Amino acid sequence: MQKRISPASAISGSLTLPGDKAISHRYAMIGAIAEGATRIHNYSTGGDCQSTLGCLRALGIEVERDGAEVVIHGRGLDGLREPAGDLDAENSGTTIRMLAGILAGQPFRSRMVGDESLTRRPMQRIMTPLGQMGADIRAREGKFPPLEIHGAPLHPIHYDLPVPSAQVKTCVLFAGLFAEGQTSVTEPVRTRDHTEIALGEFGADLTFTSIPGNISSRKITVAGRPRLTGRELVVPSDLSSAAFFLVAALLVPGSELSIRGVGLNPTRSALLDFLSGMGAKIRIPDLESVNGELMGEILVEYSPLRGGIIDGGLTAALIDEIPVLAVLGAATRDGITVRDASELRIKETDRIRTTVDNLRRMGVEAEELPDGLVVPGRQKFRAAQFESFGDHRIAMAFAVAALRGDGESTMDGAEAASVSFPGFWDTLALWGQAN
Ligand code: S3P
Numbered sequence: 408m409q410k411r412i413s414p415a416s417a418i419s420g421s422l423t424l425p426g427d428k429a430i431s432h433r434y435a436m437i438g439a440i441a442e443g444a445t446r447i448h449n450y451s452t453g454g455d456c457q458s459t460l461g462c463l464r465a466l467g468i469e470v471e472r473d474g475a476e477v478v479i480h481g482r483g484l485d486g487l488r489e490p491a492g493d494l495d496a497e498n499s500g501t502t503i504r505m506l507a508g509i510l511a512g513q514p515f516r517s518r519m520v521g522d523e524s525l526t527r528r529p530m531q532r533i534m535t536p537l538g539q540m541g542a543d544i545r546a547r548e549g550k551f552p553p554l555e556i557h558g559a560p561l562h563p564i565h566y567d568l569p570v571p572s573a574q575v576k577t578c579v580l581f582a583g584l585f586a587e588g589q590t591s592v593t594e595p596v597r598t599r600d601h602t603e604i605a606l607g608e609f610g611a612d613l614t615f616t617s618i619p620g621n622i623s624s625r626k627i628t629v630a631g632r633p634r635l636t637g638r639e640l641v642v643p644s645d646l647s648s649a650a651f652f653l654v655a656a657l658l659v660p661g662s663e664l665s666i667r668g669v670g671l672n673p674t675r676s677a678l679l680d681f682l683s684g685m686g687a688k689i690r691i692p693d694l695e696s697v698n699g700e701l702m703g704e705i706l707v708e709y710s711p712l713r714g715g716i717i718d719g720g721l722t723a724a725l726i727d728e729i730p731v732l733a734v735l736g737a738a739t740r741d742g743i744t745v746r747d748a749s750e751l752r753i754k755e756t757d758r759i760r761t762t763v764d765n766l767r768r769m770g771v772e773a774e775e776l777p778d779g780l781v782v783p784g785r786q787k788f789r790a791a792q793f794e795s796f797g798d799h800r801i802a803m804a805f806a807v808a809a810l811r812g813d814g815e816s817t818m819d820g821a822e823a824a825s826v827s828f829p830g831f832w833d834t835l836a837l838w839g840q841a842n
Pocket residue numbers: 428429430501571572573574575577599726727750
C-alpha cells in the first residue's frame with residue numbers, strides 16, 4: 408500500500424494513542440499462566456500484540472477481545488495445552504523470544520514460526536540461557552526461526568546478559584517461573600523493566616540487587632513456582648508511538664501538541680530527557696502510577712534544537728526511537744550522532760541501513776557507521792519516495808519526515824505501521840493529508 412503525505416503547517420491539538428506494545432505482550436503472557444481472569448484495558452491494537460493472543464489461544468487459553476479490551480482466562484502455571492499446530496509469531500520478535508521462556512518449561516513440544524523478517528532474526532540469545540536451564544531448542548541453521556522447543560523440567564541459573572535486551576531478560580525470568588529455586592539475570596545496562604513490574608503485580612516474588620561499581624546495571628532474581636493471580640490492568644499509551652508525534656511537533660514550526668495517558672516508565676522515558684536536553688519545550692503536568700507503571704500527559708511545543716549524541720546506555724534506552732530521532736537530527740543545529748547501536752541491525756530490518764537509505768532519498772546527508780550513524784544538522788527536507796522495507800518504525804519515522812518536506816512525498820509499504828499502530832495513518836491525516 409502506498410500513502411501520499413503533504414507537508415503540514417503545524418501539528419497542534421490533543422491525541423490519545425494505542426496501548427503500549429511491550430506492556431500489552433507481558434500482561435497477556437503472564438495472564439495466561441496466572442490463575443483466573445485477567446482483564447486488560449487499552450491493550451495494544453497493533454498486529455504484534457494480536458500475534459501474542461493468537462499464540463496463547465493455540466496453547467489452550469480462552470481469550471476474549473473487543474477492540475482494546477481483552478480478557479485472558481488464565482489456567483495457572485501448569486495449564487497450557489500442547490498446540491495442535493505451529494505457533495505463529497508473525498512479525499513479532501517480542502512474542503517469539505518472550506514466549507519461548509514459557510514454552511521451555513512445558514511438558515510438551517511446540518514450534519514457533521514467523522514471517523520473512525522474523526525468520527532472519529537471531530535466536531541464539533535466548534537458546535543459550537534456555538539450554539543452560541535444561542530445555543532442548545532447535546532452530547534453523549542453529550540460530551533462526553522456526554524454533555522447535557522441547558520443554559523440560561527446568562533448573563534455575565544465574566545469567567549475565569551479554570547484550571542489553573529486555574526480551575532476553577524477560578525470556579529468562581519467564582523460564583525461571585517454571586524452575587524450582589531462584590533464577591537471576593544481570594543486565595549490562597538497565598533495560599525496560601515492565602516484566603519485573605508486571606510479575607510483581609501478578610504476585611511473583613522478585614528481588615533486586617545493585618552491582619557494586621556499576622550504577623546502571625542490576626541483578627534481578629525471581630523465585631520459581633510462584634502462585635500468580637489474574638488481575639485487572641490498564642495499559643498506558645505507547646511512548647514509542649507518541650515519539651513520532653513528539654518529533655513531528657518539534658519539526659514543524661508553530662506546533663503545540665498534547666498527548667494524554669502516555670506510559671512514562673523511567674526505563675523508557677529517556678526520550679523526553681534527551682529531547683529536553685537538546686532544547687525541546689516539553690512539559691508533563693500530571694503523573695500517576697497505574698499498576699506500578701507511571702503515566703501522564705505530555706505537552707510539546709515546536710522548539711529549535713541543538714542536536715546531541717546517543718551512545719552507551721542511552722542507546723539501549725532509546726533503541727526503538729532512533730530512526731525518528733535520526734530524522735529529527737537533520738533539522739537540529741548540530742545534528743545527531745548515534746553509536747553503540749549494532750542491535751539496530753537485527754531489528755525488523757537493519758534499521759541503520761533503512762534509516763540512512765530513506766534519509767538520502769529526501770536529500771539529507773547521513774553517514775552510516777558499523778554501529779550507528781551520523782546525521783549533520785541544518786539540512787533541508789525534500790519531498791521523496793520513501794520505502795518502509797516492511798518495518799513499522801521506518802514507515803512512521805519517514806511519514807513524519809514528509810510533514811516537513813517541500814512537496815508531497817509517498818511511502819511504499821505503508822501498511823507496515825499497523826504492526827504497532829494501526830491508526831497511525833488516520834492520525835497523521837489530521838495534519839499531513841495522508842491518503
Ligand atoms: C522490547 C525490547 C526491545 C525493543 C522491542 C520491544 C520488549 O528489544 O526493541 O521493540 O518489549 O522487551 P530488545 O530486547 O531486543 O532490545
